[in-house]
Amino acid sequence: MTALVLNETINKVGLIRINRPEAMNALNADVMAGISAAIDAFEADENIGCIVITGSDKVFAAGADIGAMKDYDYMHAYKTDYITRGWERIKTARKPVIAAVAGYALGGGCEVAMMCDMIFAADNAKFGQPEIRLGTMPGLGGSQRLPRAVSKAKAMDMCLTARMMDAAEAEKAGLVARVYPVDQLLDETLKAAATIASFSLPVVMMVKESVNRAWESSLNESLLFERRLFHSTFALEDQKEGMAAFVEKRKAVFKNR
Numbered sequence: 001m002t003a004l005v006l007n008e009t010i011n012k013v014g015l016i017r018i019n020r021p022e023a024m025n026a027l028n029a030d031v032m033a034g035i036s037a038a039i040d041a042f043e044a045d046e047n048i049g050c051i052v053i054t055g056s057d058k059v060f061a062a063g064a065d066i067g068a069m070k071d072y073d074y075m076h077a078y079k080t081d082y083i084t085r086g087w088e089r090i091k092t093a094r095k096p097v098i099a100a101v102a103g104y105a106l107g108g109g110c111e112v113a114m115m116c117d118m119i120f121a122a123d124n125a126k127f128g129q130p131e132i133r134l135g136t137m138p139g140l141g142g143s144q145r146l147p148r149a150v151s152k153a154k155a156m157d158m159c160l161t162a163r164m165m166d167a168a169e170a171e172k173a174g175l176v177a178r179v180y181p182v183d184q185l186l187d188e189t190l191k192a193a194a195t196i197a198s199f200s201l202p203v204v205m206m207v208k209e210s211v212n213r214a215w216e217s218s219l220n221e222s223l224l225f226e227r228r229l230f231h232s233t234f235a236l237e238d239q240k241e242g243m244a245a246f247v248e249k250r251k252a253v254f255k256n257r
């Protein structure tokens with residue numbers, strides 16, 4: 001049987017590929033366990049500085065597996081805490097995670113992409129939260145992360161009408177960081193990931209943590225958090241090296257400490 005999730009290490013970047021083409025990469029416990037295991041491994045690997053999650057050229061993921069969900073009753077969903085254990089590993093990753101989205105990212109697929117630190121999209125990408133058509137609603141963060149990313153108005157529109165947003169609109173609205181032609185998406189995403197992975201890993205992790213604070217705390221709290229993290233970078237050998245290299249007009253060699 002082909003693996004539902006394929007992993008690869010490309011220099012200092014960990015690449016995770018969702019691979020369930022016969023079901024439009026629909027997400028189930030096995031797919032999510034594969035993603036979680038890959039993140040565990042890449043987080044533990046000191047050589048890895050950035051993680052990329054992608055699908056195929058046609059689909060990132062068309063949502064949670066509707067065939068499996070259709071027979072769940074309330075007690076099953078509640079008792080098993082459906083889509084909780086094993087489904088949110090991306091959220092706790094400390095290394096940056098980039099979603100490279102080509103084709104459909106719908107329902108849980110859009111939510112998984114939004115769980116990542118940023119989204120790079122192909123020009124054929126289509127984002128949507130169409131759960132309402134199935135008599136249900138976003139459950140993996142769609143109704144919470146989407147308004148924060150694209151405004152309440154556009155999130156309401158997408159969640160209530162089930163319409164899809166294309167890559168151009170998604171970039172304009174702030175959902176995606178960059179858009180590339182589909183045949184360049186993965187290369188360009190891997191290039192950006194390699195750039196991130198070339199920097200000091202502790203600093204990369206601090207930057208990620210600090211930007212995330214902007215979403216989660218009041219401005220005064222997050223400003224203080226940033227200030228203290230900034231101060232702590234002065235304890236790093238990499239800060240000494242980075243600034244010395246600039247003054248000496250040479251390339252910095254970071255040691256991740």
Ligand code: HXC
Nearest residue numbers: 022023024026062063064065066067104106107108139140
């Ligand atoms: C299970 C799925 C699936 C899904 C597609 N397939 N999406 N199977 N779960 N989410 C299967 C189809 O049944 C079909 O199987 C095969 O993949 C190809 O799909 P088609 O529909 O024939 O392809 P196409 O006409 O190109 O349309 C593509 C599509 C459409 C627009 C992406 O498949 C679609 O609308 N899918 C559902 C999108 C959706 O509603 N997502 C939200 C799910 S709820 P066969 O065997 O017939 O070839 C959700 C809950 C979120 O995500 C909270 C939890 C995470």
